[in-house]
Amino acid sequence: MDAFLDQFFNQAVMAKYLPDVIGGLWITLALAGLVIVTGILLGLALACLRSFQIGWVNWLIVIFIDLFRALPPLVLLIVGYFGLPYAGLQLSGFAISWLCLSCVLGAFAEEIFWAGITSVHKGQWEAARSTGLGFSQTLFCVVIPQAIRMTIPPLTNRTIAITKNTALASVVAVQEMLTVAQTSLAYAANTSPLTLAAIGYLIVFLPLVILSRWIETRFAWKR
Amino acid sequence: MSDAQPVVEALGIHKVFGDLEVLKGIDLKVNPQDLVFIIGPSGSGKSTLLRCCNLLEHPTKGVVRVVGEEITAKGVDINRVRQHIGMVFQNFNLYPHMSALANVTLALRKVKNIQRSQADEMAHRALTRVGLDDKATSYPNELSGGQQQRVAIARAIAMEPDVVLFDEPTSALDPELVGSVLGVMRELRESGMTMVVVSHEMRFAEEAADRVLFMDEGVVVEEGSPEQVFRNSQHERTRSFLSRVTEH
Ligand SMILES: Nc1ncnc2c1ncn2[C@@H]1O[C@H](COP(=O)(O)OP(=O)(O)OP(=O)(O)O)[C@@H](O)[C@H]1O
Ligand SMILES: [Mg+2]
Numbered sequence: 001m002d003a004f005l006d007q008f009f010n011q012a013v014m015a016k017y018l019p020d021v022i023g024g025l026w027i028t029l030a031l032a033g034l035v036i037v038t039g040i041l042l043g044l045a046l047a048c049l050r051s052f053q054i055g056w057v058n059w060l061i062v063i064f065i066d067l068f069r070a071l072p073p074l075v076l077l078i079v080g081y082f083g084l085p086y087a088g089l090q091l092s093g094f095a096i097s098w099l100c101l102s103c104v105l106g107a108f109a110e111e112i113f114w115a116g117i118t119s120v121h122k123g124q125w126e127a128a129r130s131t132g133l134g135f136s137q138t139l140f141c142v143v144i145p146q147a148i149r150m151t152i153p154p155l156t157n158r159t160i161a162i163t164k165n166t167a168l169a170s171v172v173a174v175q176e177m178l179t180v181a182q183t184s185l186a187y188a189a190n191t192s193p194l195t196l197a198a199i200g201y202l203i204v205f206l207p208l209v210i211l212s213r214w215i216e217t218r219f220a221w222k223r
Numbered sequence: 224m225s226d227a228q229p230v231v232e233a234l235g236i237h238k239v240f241g242d243l244e245v246l247k248g249i250d251l252k253v254n255p256q257d258l259v260f261i262i263g264p265s266g267s268g269k270s271t272l273l274r275c276c277n278l279l280e281h282p283t284k285g286v287v288r289v290v291g292e293e294i295t296a297k298g299v300d301i302n303r304v305r306q307h308i309g310m311v312f313q314n315f316n317l318y319p320h321m322s323a324l325a326n327v328t329l330a331l332r333k334v335k336n337i338q339r340s341q342a343d344e345m346a347h348r349a350l351t352r353v354g355l356d357d358k359a360t361s362y363p364n365e366l367s368g369g370q371q372q373r374v375a376i377a378r379a380i381a382m383e384p385d386v387v388l389f390d391e392p393t394s395a396l397d398p399e400l401v402g403s404v405l406g407v408m409r410e411l412r413e414s415g416m417t418m419v420v421v422s423h424e425m426r427f428a429e430e431a432a433d434r435v436l437f438m439d440e441g442v443v444v445e446e447g448s449p450e451q452v453f454r455n456s457q458h459e460r461t462r463s464f465l466s467r468v469t470e471h
Contacts, residue, residue: 126279127316127375131330131382132306141329145320 006190013192017184021196024180029204031097031166031176036159038102043109044144050110051117051139061110068107073165076100081172093172105162112155116147156212160205167201177201228291229254230386230417231276231308236285238271238441245271246282247441251419253386258418260428260449263438264464269421272438273388276419277308290385306334309379309387313394315371317363323350323374324359327381335382349381350374353407369400373407386417393424423468429453437461 050061068076080096091099120143128138170179181197231253238246245268253259261269274280276287278294278301287295294304317326327346331337337345350356353373363371372392379387389408393401405427412418412431422428428435428449435452437445437460445452445461456462 121316123312123314123316124318127310127312127318127378128329129302130277130279130305130308130310131378132302132304132334133330134302137333141333142318146318149320 008191008195010188010190010192013184013188013190014196017181017188017193018196020180020184021177021193021200024175024177024197025200025203027094027175028166028177028200031094031101031169031174032163032204034098035101035105035163035166038098039105039162040109040155040159042102042106043111044113046106046110047113047117047147048139048144050114051143052135064103065107065110068103069111073101073104073162074168074171076104077168077172093169093174096172097166097169097174101162101165104165105159108158108162109155112151112158113147116151117143119150120146152212152216156208156215160208160212163208164201164205227255229288230257230290231419232286232288233272233276233282234286234288236272236275236282236287238268238275238280239283245441246275248285249438249441249443251276251436251443253417253419255417256415257433258412258420258431260432260435261419261421261438262423262425262428262435262464262468263444267438268441269438270390273310273390273419273421276386276388277305277310279310302334306330306382307385309382309384311372311375311379311387311389311392313391315363315368315375315395317371317375317378319363322360322362323355323366323377326363326374327378330378330382345381346377349377352380352410353377354403367400368396369403372396372404376404376407376411380411380416386419387411389418389420389422391421391423393422425453425465425469437464439464 046061046065050058077097077100080091080100081093084091084096124142124146125138128142133141166176167178169176170182177197177200181193184193185191229252231251233249233251236246236249236251237244249272251259251272261272263269271280275282276289278287282295285295286293289304289308292304293299294301318329321329324343324346327349328339328342331342331345332339347356347359350359353376355370355373355377358366358370358374363374366374376392392408393404396404401424405424408418408420408427409431420432432449434446435449436443437452437456437458439460445456445458452461453465456465
């Protein structure tokens with residue numbers, strides 16, 4: 001038991017590497033925040049675009065989302081980081097991680113928003129259109145607000161799952177929390193920094209989970 | 224009355240879904256301040272006919288004129304036309320994420336571009352007319368079916384349309400709530416609103432309708448005053464339909 005405590009909760013090691021891990025925490029937090037905002041906005045924008053039912057645009061959207069839903073995020077990161085320079089595009093590991101994870105979240109979010117849009121009752125469209133509202137006005141004032149409320153639970157789950165992939169950014173040299181913890185672990189020959197990282201991830205993601213619960217009840221309406 | 228310009232004039236309306244011909248050449252003329260009542264068995268095309276009047280469905284063939292303007296013509300701005308044609312649906316179709324007031328003001332603000340304060344005022348007036356101004360801040364889920372339908376009527380009349388189309392406005396209501404909605408419709412009729420009503424409320428038709436149309440299988444079988452159609456129908460199909468709906 002003492003060996004276990006020493007390995008995972010060594011206070012001296014924890015104290016020594018805490019500043020580094022906190023540094024990593026900020027990076028993780030920044031990356032997660034950026035991915036969530038861009039990913040969800042991208043998904044919403046694509047879903048709105050898709051509602052206009054323009055043939056070739058829809059094809060492009062479907063190809064995009066199927067691609068990013070099918071490929072493992074790790075593969076995307078590696079291809080982006082090591083492959084894009086050959087295409088003349090040199091981006092930092094952080095930018096690549098942001099871009100790739102946003103696209104992945106955007107793809108999944110598009111599917112969720114789209115499902116939400118199509119599940120809004122046809123009568124809502126007809127009621128709005130019958131008063132003279134145009135297609136876009138109906139979409140944005142009547143349909144999307146209802147679709148968003150319906151999509152909050154699945155969207156939050158998906159967002160959390162994908163945002164956790166920020167840990168993968170360690171493979172493309174981003175000094176996020178897991179990278180820092182692993183480096184510290186190697187130096188200290190002790191796994192306590194990992195414990196710190198675990199706590200760090202809780203600090204980042206637990207509020208997200210709680211926030212999603214709050215949003216769920218705040219925007220719920222009885223049927 | 225007969226020389227006044229009709230508010231709605233549909234001529235030779237055909238509507239085909241796939242290989243199903245739902246409307247087979249229907250003429251409908253609604254004069255100002257008239258209440259035209261449409262009855263007929265399920266699937267006879269009543270809803271489709273109403274929806275052709277505001278182009279929620281495009282007639283396969285035929286012409287629809289609203290206050291003289293041919294709305295089925297090419298290049299007509301349908302959103303501009305629709306603000307003059309109110310519609311009330313069987314399932315109310317209120318926007319669940321908006322208060323009763325916001326349900327009414329949405330089109331006032333977005334279609335007619337009326338400022339919020341003035342739109343609110345107009346909406347309060349419309350809600351007062353349907354007896355629900357005290358529910359202005361309630362959400363649809365906090366209202367009974369009858370109240371929801373009256374808010375839906377307020378949403379339609381707040382636009383000050385030339386005509387309101389009602390598609391079975393009381394069919395989704397519990398019997399004890401039907402009266403409140405019919406009361407509002409009666410008041411509208413007395414204030415001179417032009418109305419086309421699809422419904423099975425024969426008693427309402429008898430006291431309020433100027434004309435009754437009986438539709439079956441996509442054609443108007445019989446048409447006349449309530450008295451003529453209900454008491455003195457010329458066609459066997461009308462009589463058998465009436466006996467079916469009135470026997471219970
Ligand atoms: N969008 C559509 N696509 C295909 N068929 C349709 C469509 N809308 C209506 N129909 C068909 O047209 C026929 C007439 O429908 P409509 O809704 O006009 O009848 P109705 O007289 O209003 O009947 P009810 O009393 O049941 O409301 C029905 O057979 C229906 O299945
Ligand atoms: Mg119908």
